[in-house]
Amino acid sequence: MRIFATLFILLAAWIPGGTQVVNGIVREAAGEGNMLGDVLIQNIHTGQELMSGTDGSFSIGASVGQLLEFRRPGFKTGRIRIVSADVKFYNMALETIIHELPGVAVKGLHSDFQRDSIKYHTLYKKQLNTDPVTGWRAFQSPFTALSKDNRRLIQFQQAFAFLERQKYVDYTFNERLITQLTGLGGDSVKAYARAFRPSYEALRSMKEYDLFAYIKRTAEMWRHRQRYGNPGSRSGG
Numbered sequence: 001m002r003i004f005a006t007l008f009i010l011l012a013a014w015i016p017g018g019t020q021v022v023n024g025i026v027r028e029a030a031g032e033g034n035m036l037g038d039v040l041i042q043n044i045h046t047g048q049e050l051m052s053g054t055d056g057s058f059s060i061g062a063s064v065g066q067l068l069e070f071r072r073p074g075f076k077t078g079r080i081r082i083v084s085a086d087v088k089f090y091n092m093a094l095e096t097i098i099h100e101l102p103g104v105a106v107k108g109l110h111s112d113f114q115r116d117s118i119k120y121h122t123l124y125k126k127q128l129n130t131d132p133v134t135g136w137r138a139f140q141s142p143f144t145a146l147s148k149d150n151r152r153l154i155q156f157q158q159a160f161a162f163l164e165r166q167k168y169v170d171y172t173f174n175e176r177l178i179t180q181l182t183g184l185g186g187d188s189v190k191a192y193a194r195a196f197r198p199s200y201e202a203l204r205s206m207k208e209y210d211l212f213a214y215i216k217r218t219a220e221m222w223r224h225r226q227r228y229g230n231p232g233s234r235s236g237g
Contacts, residue, residue, distance in 0.1 A: 020063055021129050024090035025056040026070060039072045047161045048128055061129035070094060073208040127156060165200040172203055181212060182219040192222045
């Protein structure tokens, strides 16, 4: 965690402000339309990510034409295209996916990630909601694009996005869930998690049931290797 703090303090000091901010809420499409917290929201074009608050609210930097994606375990992925600079508030309703895996409690699976993510996105909200000068804008303002502030802004946002991805994997593919699904514990669960840690991209493509199936399948592969000493080859992640 000290690395996070040092990196952010060093880079954030030089970052300028000012950008278009989109606000909104995320709710359930069915029933009474309850507000949804713990929704991972990503600007597909910039890579910026944040979690919706417990009241379903969110605030994220986005320009006209950019696409926002909304993901939460147990719900279908939602998407919003920013069509006008005049629209500042969006209402996203997510549809429920009905599937269950008996004996596995998944409530609060991402709660730790949510708290951590909200903490840092709140702390660096201004910097993360600032659009760096890139693409066609760089041709319009070449001196700004090549400035130290702009380069450091790009580096900061890239580093932040990378660290958020790693945290997402850590919190989602966590030892508590692995133990609950497989019975592995102690050094065994740690060794298994290192051997079969999925990539961020693979994990994001998995639905909740897919993740459970992946853990069960690869845990059996890991046990087989421990019994018979077959190094095999890593798969599925």
